[in-house]
Amino acid sequence: MVEHIHSDGEEPAVTLDAFLSQSNATAVRLEPDEDARALIPHLDRLALIEVAFPKFRDGRGYSSARILREAGYAGELRAQGDVLVDQIAYMKRCGFDTFAPEKALNPADVEAALARWPEHYQGAADGAVPIWKLRHG
């Protein structure tokens, strides 16, 4: 199940630059204009990647998330920022497993949104079996 709030007391995520230049940090924050592929050599030592959504209309983070999952990243992938209930089902399909919305979401709406889609037309990063595969076994 998806978690909607992140826990206190975790290691703060550092910026991509800081992460790449130093560090032994295990949590990194990716801005929309930063290249998710820069993290690929380091995925096995990361526990958290936080993808920033400063504006919900800026959809670059969806590609970042898929690229990270497609590269085999198995740690926590968090959508942070202007994260609204009407986007989280797509975010989950792109591989996000936690959400840190700036404005708290109504839990009932979240549940409804995540339960909305019975199936999916296309393959993505959530492991869902696409409809064409269901049709042809």
Place this chain on the structure above:
Amino acid sequence: MYKYDEYDHAMVDARVAEFSDQVRRRLAGEITEDQFKPLRLMNGLYLQLHAYMLRVAVPYGTLDSRQMRMLAHIARKYDRDYGHFTTRQNIQYNWIKLEDAPAILEDLASVEMHAIQTSGNCIRNISSDQWAGAAADEITDPRPWAELLRQWSSFHPEFSYLPRKFKIAVIAADEDRAAMRLHDIGIQIVEKDGQHGAAFYVGGGMGRTPMIAPLIKDFVPLDDMLSYAEACLRVYNRYGRRDNIYKARIKILIHELGADEYRRQVEEEFKHVKSLGIDPPKAEFDRIAAQFAPPPLDASAPDAIDRSDPDFAVWVDQNVAAHKAPGHAIVNISLKPIGGIPGDASSAQIDLMADLAEKYSHDELRVTHAQNIVLPHVRKADLYAVWQALDAAGLATPNLDLISDIIACPGLDYCSLANARSIPVAQKIATRFSDLGRQKELGELKLKISGCINACGHHHAGHIGILGVDRKGTENYQLSLGGSGAEDVSLGTITGPGFDEDGVVDAIERVTDKYLAERTEGERFVDTFRRVGMAPFKEAIYG
């Protein structure tokens, strides 16, 4: 025609439920208009000057009579008894109440229709050749390819918040009836070594910076098509400009990178995407293609047409096109009566066209990007009966591709972005050239009008284009010549200073007079323009 299976039904039903819930939350004030806007747009709901406008998707422009009747029903029940067919092969309703939208979407879902992704910064309804499956010159029916793309692009989780809207067209003939290269992705199905594949043209578009899409890949095999499209979109989603809405279309990205660099990035992404297994097996294409199998046409249908009624003969010559099967024809119904509103049809007219499709065209209709309707599979022996019924309903104007077959956007009569009105200008031009003999003398002449630089009326692609601009608060019209949205695709050139509403009609008359004086045997207007250039026309207009 494609028929939904249980999965398609479940997806559309889920979307209706989702949007009903979103409307409920909006009406209850739980979400702001700013948050609601992209959601309603992805469901085809625009806020216009006076009311909401609902845009209903007609995938690749294909409809059956049951669906067409539902469009009439919606016009009657929820709007003012008419609908407006658009350049994206869709239909729009101009007077919708937000509260009614969920009920309308439910009505649509009952006939396998929806308004999904007809608006918003997502992959829009896929458009295609309105003669698909009937045209004498196609190498195959492009619609199974378009349907594959429709399913792939519906509720695409990665590509629903793109920098800007994204339009795809698919054709399968050398004659381009869908303005393919003026789309974000234009696909032409071509043949190589006995196999069909997709040629990808990427980065076309109109708007304030019109561009013709360059060829990015000459042959993508069927098995790779969705991966290739995914790669094209991912590069765009990551690198398309988001700092300036006017530079956010993919055409700007490709223009700034250059087609070669964009291609390189796509090819690299494609190598990766191909490993993800997102392309459906051939069996899925075959399942879809089987549903587009040609209708059971009458093999012994006679080829002769009784032309003894002269009005009928005029209409046959202008509005009826060659079908691939002997004894059959493609009927083009003009929604451009002289002095009417281009693309508008009343509920009664929509019902009548549905009846004719059911009776005479194997239950199929098409919407064209020129805002007309097509009955694709009519026996030649039935043409006279079809014509009589159309004529009685004011639908037999014999002006296909003539100067009065005008594409016009809604303009200032409806649109909040407009600088100028489009509809009255279209009406004045059609009225000035109402004499059919004169129109036929001028021959093929594609006239297109947009009420502002967004170019919804395709004015850049008009043999004659008109653009409404705002000059110090008064409506003013710029004229351009020499554009084309067909296989001879080109962008028009502005003639010079603009005109007022009557002035632009006068200027067009001077332009067409000049054409008649300059043309050589067999030349269309646009051919003459290309041969002699702007100077003689400029001289004729401005003296």
